[in-house]
Amino acid sequence: MDLPRSAGARLPSPLSFFETDHGILDAGDGFAIDIESLEKSLSATYALSFEGERLNSTLSLAFTEVDNLAALSETEDGVPLLTQMQESASVGAADITLNYALNDNLSIGGTLETYDYDDVFRESFAIAPVEQRALFNLDYKADYWMLYASATWVGARDLDEFGYKGFNQLGDTSLKGTNADAYWTLDMKLTFDVSENLSLYLGGNNLTDYTQVEEGETPLFWDASGAYDVAYIYGPLRGREFYLGFDWNL
Template sequence: PETSTSYQIGYQGQLSDTVNLTVNGFYNEIDDLIQTDEDNASFEGNIAIYKYMNVDSAKTYGGDIGIDWQVDERAKLQASYAYLKTHNNVTDTELTYKPNHKAMLALDYQLNDKLQLIPRLNYESKQLISTSEQAYSPSWWTLDSKLNYDATANLSLYAAINNIFDVQRDITDTSDYRPIDNREWLLGASYHW
């Protein structure tokens, strides 16, 4: 079984009437870390079959920051960034499937009293997938957008496009772990009574 000793510190507060801030930091010492590695996988064609393995000794550290800013009565901006550094103490390499950087930027904009636009930009840095080959999956950006319409006091409609730029993994490249889903168009409704 995996065991760890963790140290964490964080702050959450309201910097002003319009700005909220969250900051967290952490450090973990881990024994017998349970993880997957492409080195421990078998392949049937392009399908990888993974087995869990233990890393005798590892450490992780990093932090994250998040800001919510009510720009004005119509617009709210949200931003977050997370940093993660990992170390396999046995192989002196990074740990697999742990990107160093993740970021998100979203705007919640009220176009009028019935219509709301919510674009969201996401980023994830490259990540190690094979310790022995030092193979990395590429970094990626995605952009999603959603439009909400309050048709009545009880009925809401929405239209959304996820992954607008159609960022998708190359299934012929076993080192590519970008998103599986391609561009997605959604229409929906919800009724409240």
């Protein structure tokens, strides 16, 4: 079976807000840009869906190859540099989504995702991306009430593959850990419809209160030259939070 194919070209993404701010404020050195060509990509995707009376499912496969992939680096003087990879980069992805209606009020679902980055793609990332993820959700609605709950599992990663390296303390020879353990997060939201125009809601994010800092790894690190940065990130940095609000439609 032939897969649908698409090709595209775009300007490489700009520096992030953090890196732009860092470049402006860091000793007045600013930031540098070394871009010569448009970023070009060629993708092939395939999706197979099933829709039944109670069960819906979709299986998706995708492969993307990118030329002139944008990457964040730095000059010998430590100035942030937006540049491009010299070799083609590629990534393969697969996911399956299932949703099952237990009855008229309650449904459950889940999604499994996996991403396979080649070495060039891995080198381009400033922050290690998710490689395996599972999402499970529950929806319940009855009369004026609606409850939504979502649990997310992120698989373990080897940060060495993404170039992570740094010291916990200045002048210390103890390297920061490069094994990012798997973790869970849980989000919930409860909504009550007061009227056709007004809804009240209460919810919470990251109810498991997992952060990488709790595991002993802050984003802060030093390199061999004594310079520091706060980009040693692989997991949530914000812990448990609650919110309360309303929606009013005029």
